[in-house]
Amino acid sequence: MKYEAVIGLEVHAQMLTDTKIFCGCSTKFGSEPNTQTCPVCIGMPGVLPVLNNKALEFAIKTGLATNCKISTYSRFARKNYFYPDLPKGYQISQYELPICEHGFIEIIVDGEVKKIGITRIHMEEDAGKNIHEDGGNYSFVDLNRAGVPLMEIVSEPDIRTPKEAVEYMKKLRAILRYLGVCDGNMEQGSLRCDANISVRPLGQKEYGTRAEVKNINSFKFVEKALEYEIKRQIKVVEEGGKVIQETRLWDSNKGITESMRGKEEAHDYRYFPEPDLVPITVEQKWIDEIKASLPELPDIKRERFASEFGLPEYDADLLTSEKSIADWFEAAVKAGGQPKAVSNWMMGDLMRLLNEENKTIEKCPLKPSQLADMLRLMDKGTISGKIAKTVFENMYKTGKDAEAIVKEKGLVQVSDEGAIEKAVDEVIAKNPKEVERYKGGEEKLLGFFVGQVMKAMKGKANPQMLNEILKKKLSQ
Amino acid sequence: MKISVEYVAKLARLSLSEKERELFGSQLNSILNYMEKLNEVDTKDVEPTSHVISLSNVMRDDIPVRSIKREDALMNAPEHTDKFYRVPKIIE
Numbered sequence: 001m002k003y004e005a006v007i008g009l010e011v012h013a014q015m016l017t018d019t020k021i022f023c024g025c026s027t028k029f030g031s032e033p034n035t036q037t038c039p040v041c042i043g044m045p046g047v048l049p050v051l052n053n054k055a056l057e058f059a060i061k062t063g064l065a066t067n068c069k070i071s072t073y074s075r076f077a078r079k080n081y082f083y084p085d086l087p088k089g090y091q092i093s094q095y096e097l098p099i100c101e102h103g104f105i106e107i108i109v110d111g112e113v114k115k116i117g118i119t120r121i122h123m124e125e126d127a128g129k130n131i132h133e134d135g136g137n138y139s140f141v142d143l144n145r146a147g148v149p150l151m152e153i154v155s156e157p158d159i160r161t162p163k164e165a166v167e168y169m170k171k172l173r174a175i176l177r178y179l180g181v182c183d184g185n186m187e188q189g190s191l192r193c194d195a196n197i198s199v200r201p202l203g204q205k206e207y208g209t210r211a212e213v214k215n216i217n218s219f220k221f222v223e224k225a226l227e228y229e230i231k232r233q234i235k236v237v238e239e240g241g242k243v244i245q246e247t248r249l250w251d252s253n254k255g256i257t258e259s260m261r262g263k264e265e266a267h268d269y270r271y272f273p274e275p276d277l278v279p280i281t282v283e284q285k286w287i288d289e290i291k292a293s294l295p296e297l298p299d300i301k302r303e304r305f306a307s308e309f310g311l312p313e314y315d316a317d318l319l320t321s322e323k324s325i326a327d328w329f330e331a332a333v334k335a336g337g338q339p340k341a342v343s344n345w346m347m348g349d350l351m352r353l354l355n356e357e358n359k360t361i362e363k364c365p366l367k368p369s370q371l372a373d374m375l376r377l378m379d380k381g382t383i384s385g386k387i388a389k390t391v392f393e394n395m396y397k398t399g400k401d402a403e404a405i406v407k408e409k410g411l412v413q414v415s416d417e418g419a420i421e422k423a424v425d426e427v428i429a430k431n432p433k434e435v436e437r438y439k440g441g442e443e444k445l446l447g448f449f450v451g452q453v454m455k456a457m458k459g460k461a462n463p464q465m466l467n468e469i470l471k472k473k474l475s476q
Numbered sequence: 477m478k479i480s481v482e483y484v485a486k487l488a489r490l491s492l493s494e495k496e497r498e499l500f501g502s503q504l505n506s507i508l509n510y511m512e513k514l515n516e517v518d519t520k521d522v523e524p525t526s527h528v529i530s531l532s533n534v535m536r537d538d539i540p541v542r543s544i545k546r547e548d549a550l551m552n553a554p555e556h557t558d559k560f561y562r563v564p565k566i567i568e
Contacts, residue, residue, distance in 0.1 A: 017538050024541030033559045034546045042549055054538035075526060082489055084563040130566055140560035143549075268487060273526035281532045 002202040003237070005230045006210075007159035007195055008119075011172060013151045013182040014126065014190040015058045021125050021149035022049030022092065022277075029188065033142035041125075041147035043087035048276055055149040056099070056280065058181040059123050060290050062151060063100030065175050065297055066118050070287050074099045076123075076274035081267065084141050085128035093152075095271040098122035099280070105175065106299060107167040108317075116168050117156030126150050151182070157196065157207070162226035169193060169222055170321070174298045178323045186218050193222060198243065199233045208233070209243040213257050215250045225250040229257050301326055309339035318347055324361045331368035337375045345371055349389065353396050366396050374402035382406065384413045384463050386454070415462040417469070420453070423461070424469050427452045438474055446470065 020027055023040035040047045063070050077095035103118035128143040153172065159165050173191060176182040184191045193216045198208035211233070216225045228250075233243050248257040296304070298320050305316040305326070320326045325346070332342040350371075354364060374391055377383050383391060383406055394405045406412055414420065427449060428435055438445040449470050454461055481501040485492050492500065550556040555563070 019538050019540050024536070024539065025543045026540045032546070034549055034561070036543050037549050038541075038543050044552070050534060050536045052538050053535040056535065080487075084561070084566060131560065132566065137565050138562050139564070139566040140557065140562055142560060270487070275527065278527055278529065278531045278534050 001238075003199045003230075003234045004202045005160060005162075005226070005233075006157045006198050006200065006207055007161075007165055007226060008157040009155045009159065009165060009168060010194045010196070011153040011155075011169070012126075012192040012194075013062075013153060013176055013184075015055055015149040015151060015181055016183060017052055017054045017058065017149055019052055019054075020147035021052050021055045021123065022147055025147065027148045029190075031144055033140075033144060036144040037146065041087070042143055043089070049092065051277060051280070052149060055123060056282075057290060058149075058179075059099045059121060059151055060282065060287065061179050061294065062153070062176065062181055063103060063121050064287070064291050065179055065294060066100075066103040066105050066121070066153075066172075068100035068103030068118055068121060070282060071097055071099055071101065072282050072284070073097060073279060074282070075279040076277045077271045078274050079124075079269045079271055081269060083127065084139065085130050085143075085146065087128070087143060087146060091125060091127065092274055092277070093124035093271075094122035099282075105168070105171050107164060107171050109161075109164050109167055114158075114164065116158045116164075119154045119156050121151055121153050124150050124152060157198075162223040162230070165195065165226055166219060166223050169219060171298070174321055178295055178297055189217065192217065195222075195226060195229075197226065197229050197233065199230060199237060208237070209245050211243060211245065211257075212247045213250055214247060214260075217252075221250060221252055224252075224255060225257060228255065232257065295323065305329075309333065309343075311339060311343055315340070315343045315347065319343060322361070328361050328364065328368050332371045335369040335372035337368075337372035338379075341375050341378075342371060345375075345392065349392050350396075353393065365399050370395055370401055377402055377406065381415060381462065382412055384460070386459055386463065387413060390459070412460065413462050414457060414460045415465060417465065420457070420461050420466055420469050421473075423453050423456050424449075424466070424473050427456060428473060435474065446474075449474070 014027075015021075017027060019025060020041055023038050025036045025038050025041055028036065040049055060070055062068075074094065074097045076092050078090040079093045079095070080090045082089055098120045100121035101119070103121070104115045105118065106113050106115055108114075126145050126148040128141050128146040131140040131142065133140070155168065159168060173184040173186075176191070177184045182190060186192070195213045195216060196210045197213060198210035200206065200208045211229065213225055213229050216222055229248070236243050244259075247260045249260055250257050302316045302320040305311050305320055306313060309316075311319070318325075319329045329339075329342060329346060332346075333339050350361075350364070350366070354361060371392075374383075374388060374395065377391075378385065378388050383402075387406075390409075391402050391405050394400070394409070395402055398405070400408075431449075431452070434445055434448060438449075446467075450463075450466060453466055453470065481492065481497050481504065484504070485497075485500075546559070550561065553561045555561070
């Protein structure tokens with residue numbers, strides 16, 4: 001029998017505010033443990049939380065960018081449970097009346113556009129961090145993260161394959177990063193993903209029993225964890241068993257999901273309206289202002305890149321995956337670079353050099369205008385494409401301009417017919433056997449001759465001229 | 477309406493003696509019975525109240541203020557090291 005998976009994702013995104021959601025403690029990552037806390041975020045009696053207006057603005061921004069309806073009346077709720085990283089014994093979250101509802105984002109899978117519904121986006125506070133000591137009898141708690149603002153973004157069960165889930169996560173991450181509301185770092189935990197998964201025979205309308213998989217902390221694991229869990233559930237069903245509604249933990253070392261049985265007492269969070277915080281009313285005027293301030297989002301930018309610059313879908317998609325990459329591209333084009341040429345250099349050599357150093361484009365030592373300048377030298381025929389590779393790498397490493405490097409290293413392309421002819425004659429004279437074979441029909445040997453001449457001329461021969469001269473001479 | 481004292485005690489992480497269970501059980505049930513009485517009132521057209529103060533949008537700007545000293549934060553915990561709160565091992 002054929003089966004189909006039904007997947008919904010719950011994504012927690014840490015908001016890029018300077019301070020926590022209900023107090024003025026810093027949210028800086030990586031500080032000394034327990035140095036960014038105060039009576040509010042460590043749950044001392046008698047304190048009152050006060051909402052950070054930036055967190056509210058970020059949540060509204062995200063809602064607007066994901067086509068949500070923004071609630072004009074919204075409130076917080078207490079979610080009650082005990083855990084050492086939760087100092088108050090409850091988490092301030094939203095339950096009824098979340099700030100955003102009924103949205104969607106679009107993903108592209110195998111060339112098809114698919115809408116994934118967003119059920120809701122709500123604000124809540126993060127918990128602290130537990131540190132476990134191997135073999136010891138204690139755990140240790142750092143509350144620097146307690147109270148850091150989070151958005152929980154809940155999707156509809158519209159996702160059918162692990163691939164779609166990855167595309168959804170990528171799109172969501174791109175939107176959050178474009179908006180500047182979350183840095184999207186899954187490894188550092190500023191973007192976290194839990195998945196609700198069930199399987200059903202293809203064609204069946206009713207959902208199967210779902211399991212929740214937690215602890216998925218990289219894009220690679222989104223796909224792997226879902227693939228594993230889908231296979232596991234299909235196996236259970238095919239063997240005549242029943243999928244149990246439970247929480248499972250993804251173990252990336254073993255590559256499996258494991259039941260959290262034992263810890264899995266039925267949760268009863270006893271949500272109720274948070275009495276310490278007054279409700280939020282959002283005026284349409286503010287929503288309109290925020291809407292007007294939204295940046296151009298990835299989907300629209302991608303379409304514009306394709307139409308305005310005549311780029312293939314693939315290029316447009318890659319260049320708009322990050323706002324910083326798109327900005328770099330546009331700056332290079334504005335400085336005179338031909339769009340497709342800029343795109344090729346960026347997606348090829350530039351990304352390779354950045355990846356080698358594990359750098360993002362924000363830290364790129366090369367300026368967009370420098371690439372445009374180099375492309376101009378290529379257009380003028382001053383340097384060949386082959387030499388340009390050397391120049392480019394040099395520009396990247398030294399930060400010098402293309403023209404300076406070309407001068408300094410004597411890399412100017414030789415377009416002097418006499419000089420090329422001389423070198424070609426020498427190579428032909430030195431390789432009589434290859435000349436025979438070429439004339440005997442082994443035309444692929446042309447590359448060998450090109451290589452030899454280029455070597456002799458230190459790569460500086462004008463390639464088109466070299467090709468023509470070689471062909472002419474070899475057919476004589 | 478009958479309430480399970482064991483269940484509520486478990487949620488609150490309280491261990492109760494047999495005597496306490498009986499006492500709290502009857503007390504909780506009398507509170508619930510009183511609430512039941514409130515249910516007799518017709519509230520069909522009444523908005524539920526979640527806050528008694530008619531205020532909304534009390535917010536602060538996103539400006540950091542100084543946190544408290546670590547030793548001051550930790551001193552209230554039953555157990556701590558020089559950097560962390562210390563708790564019984566959490567089994568994951």
